Amino acid sequence: MEQDFIFGKNTIxxxxxxxxxxxxxxxxxxxxxSDLKVKEIIELAKLNKISFQFVPKxxxxxxxxxxxxxxxxxxxxxxxxxxxxxxxxxxxxxKKSIILDGIEDAHNIGAIIRTAVCAGFDAVxxxxxxxxxxxxxxxxxxxxxxxxxxxxKVNSLVDAVTKLKDNNFxxxxxDAQGNDNYFDVxxxxxxxxLIMGAEHAGVSKTLLKQADFIVKIPMYNSFNSLNVSVxxxxxxxxxxxxxxxx
Amino acid sequence: MEQDFIFGKNTIxxxxxxxxxxxxxxxxxxxxxSDLKVKEIIELAKLNKISFQFVPKxxxxxxxxxxxxxxxxxxxxxxxxxxxxxxxxxxxxxKKSIILDGIEDAHNIGAIIRTAVCAGFDAVxxxxxxxxxxxxxxxxxxxxxxxxxxxxKVNSLVDAVTKLKDNNFxxxxxDAQGNDNYFDVxxxxxxxxLIMGAEHAGVSKTLLKQADFIVKIPMYNSFNSLNVSVxxxxxxxxxxxxxxxx
Numbered sequence: 001m002e003q004d005f006i007f008g009k010n011t012i013x014x015x016x017x018x019x020x021x022x023x024x025x026x027x028x029x030x031x032x033x034s035d036l037k038v039k040e041i042i043e044l045a046k047l048n049k050i051s052f053q054f055v056p057k058x059x060x061x062x063x064x065x066x067x068x069x070x071x072x073x074x075x076x077x078x079x080x081x082x083x084x085x086x087x088x089x090x091x092x093x094x095k096k097s098i099i100l101d102g103i104e105d106a107h108n109i110g111a112i113i114r115t116a117v118c119a120g121f122d123a124v125x126x127x128x129x130x131x132x133x134x135x136x137x138x139x140x141x142x143x144x145x146x147x148x149x150x151x152x153k154v155n156s157l158v159d160a161v162t163k164l165k166d167n168n169f170x171x172x173x174x175d176a177q178g179n180d181n182y183f184d185v186x187x188x189x190x191x192x193x194l195i196m197g198a199e200h201a202g203v204s205k206t207l208l209k210q211a212d213f214i215v216k217i218p219m220y221n222s223f224n225s226l227n228v229s230v231x232x233x234x235x236x237x238x239x240x241x242x243x244x245x246x
Numbered sequence: 247m248e249q250d251f252i253f254g255k256n257t258i259x260x261x262x263x264x265x266x267x268x269x270x271x272x273x274x275x276x277x278x279x280s281d282l283k284v285k286e287i288i289e290l291a292k293l294n295k296i297s298f299q300f301v302p303k304x305x306x307x308x309x310x311x312x313x314x315x316x317x318x319x320x321x322x323x324x325x326x327x328x329x330x331x332x333x334x335x336x337x338x339x340x341k342k343s344i345i346l347d348g349i350e351d352a353h354n355i356g357a358i359i360r361t362a363v364c365a366g367f368d369a370v371x372x373x374x375x376x377x378x379x380x381x382x383x384x385x386x387x388x389x390x391x392x393x394x395x396x397x398x399k400v401n402s403l404v405d406a407v408t409k410l411k412d413n414n415f416x417x418x419x420x421d422a423q424g425n426d427n428y429f430d431v432x433x434x435x436x437x438x439x440l441i442m443g444a445e446h447a448g449v450s451k452t453l454l455k456q457a458d459f460i461v462k463i464p465m466y467n468s469f470n471s472l473n474v475s476v477x478x479x480x481x482x483x484x485x486x487x488x489x490x491x492x
Contacts, residue, residue, distance in 0.1 A: 014469075107353065111473040111475075111476055114469075114471065114472065114473060114476075115472055115473070115476050117467055117469045118463075118465050118466065118467055118469060118471070118472050119466055119467075120466025120467055143471050145469060148467065148469050181490070183487050183490075183491065217364075217483065218486075218490060219364050220364065220365055220366025220486060221363055221364055221365075221366055221394065223260075223360075223363045223364060223391060223394050225360065225364070225389050226360065226361055226364050226479070227357040227360060227361070227387075227475065227479075229357075229473065229475070229476055230357055230360075230361050230475055230476055230478075230479035231479070232476075233472070233473075233476035233477070233479050233480050234479050234480055234483045237463065237480045240464075240466060241429050244427070244429075244464060245429065
């Protein structure tokens with residue numbers, strides 16, 4: 001079985017800095033100029049006793065599709081968590097999580113994970129069979145953020161949402177036909193899970209039925225189509241902003 | 247000189263629906279199945295008296311990098327506007343515009359234009375020599391939104407910002423070291439220009455000096471890096487939200 005890899009200097013630096021270090025080995029092309037970031041990678045690798053090797057550029061050729069900047073790192077796969085991590089230490093702070101329902105685009109998933117980390121969310125919840133899981137492109141687009149948040153994989157989103165509700169979580173779905181403008185809901189003092197759907201299909205009907213609130217982002221134009229990573233950012237930051245303004 | 251083209255069924259449909267029709271000719275691969283969207287393209291082309299042609303797939307091969315879905319449209323270039331469009335009819339409503347300072351990634355530019363249109367902004371301002379102008383990828387990522395908003399091209403952003411200020415616009419720059427959280431500024435009842443910078447470099451120092459406000463998006467984590475299309479979305483929607491809640 002081929003080992004997972006990650007690419008992009010920043011992504012590799014983020015992974016090396018993370019306490020939960022997943023990197024097994026780093027390959028650096030002999031042909032690249034050793035800039036500050038490459039030096040940082042080498043220093044962090046030494047510090048963490050991770051082996052690195054200078055290789056002829058041909059050895060990295062098969063990864064060329066990934067704009068690898070002359071550096072590739074082989075990694076242990078992401079350790080997916082179970083939903084139960086959200087129910088631990090609930091008394092410390094209210095838990096905030098985001099559910100990605102059927103989102104297929106690796107760049108969108110990466111950008112959403114990045115936003116969730118910046119906003120201090122606790123977890124991203126992905127369905128095993130609907131949409132995409134974490135891969136090299138998601139990890140790169142997330143700028144390494146996948147290492148800074150719990151990534152929860154579930155078999156069924158319907159079951160997951162049921163369990164979240166049973167455990168004192170409020171469930172908010174985003175939908176163009178929502179009842180409330182997203183900024184008219186009070187998100188404070190609750191554990192919550194925000195469901196975002198795929199760009200065209202939206203959140204699936206079953207999940208919409210389970211939701212406690214369905215919120216919409218108002219459009220000022222008949223042109224009704226925000227990119228899903230942008231709409232996720234708008235909703236995520238409304239939620240955390242309410243906490244800051246509390 | 248090779249003519250400009252656009253690709254993506256939705257992008258072509260948006261361009262056909264737009265009153266300011268830029269499409270000269272449409273090529274459709276003989277080998278694709280005629281789905282509902284292809285039918286819509288053909289109907290709209292007939293309605294608007296735009297010529298379309300079924301061609302062997304080889305003819306579209308040179309556009310294959312663009313995931314063309316078997317349909318390509320040749321278009322007249324985007325008509326860039328001058329800054330003066332923002333100073334017309336100022337009394338009708340307050341004008342809202344976004345300045346992209348050195349943003350190079352076509353996907354980010356496209357997503358930002360899409361958000362600006364959804365939010366009812368009046369214009370997107372691009373510098374002629376710093377960053378990227380509108381191309382096929384920007385148009386595709388914008389889902390055709392480039393046709394629904396004034397795209398202003400300027401020689402110098404410094405001069406443009408000076409002129410905006412002389413014409414009663416407030417200038418707001420986004421920067422991680424900003425003084426105010428973005429939601430603590432009152433954006434109502436003003437003509438405004440929001441400056442967003444490139445992901446790593448940020449807004450250039452000269453423009454920061456010109457800005458009336460420098461706002462930041464607070465980070466809940468040392469992991470400090472939102473995607474620029476996401477941070478633009480957060481700021482753009484805070485601005486329009488304040489108008490809605492007025």
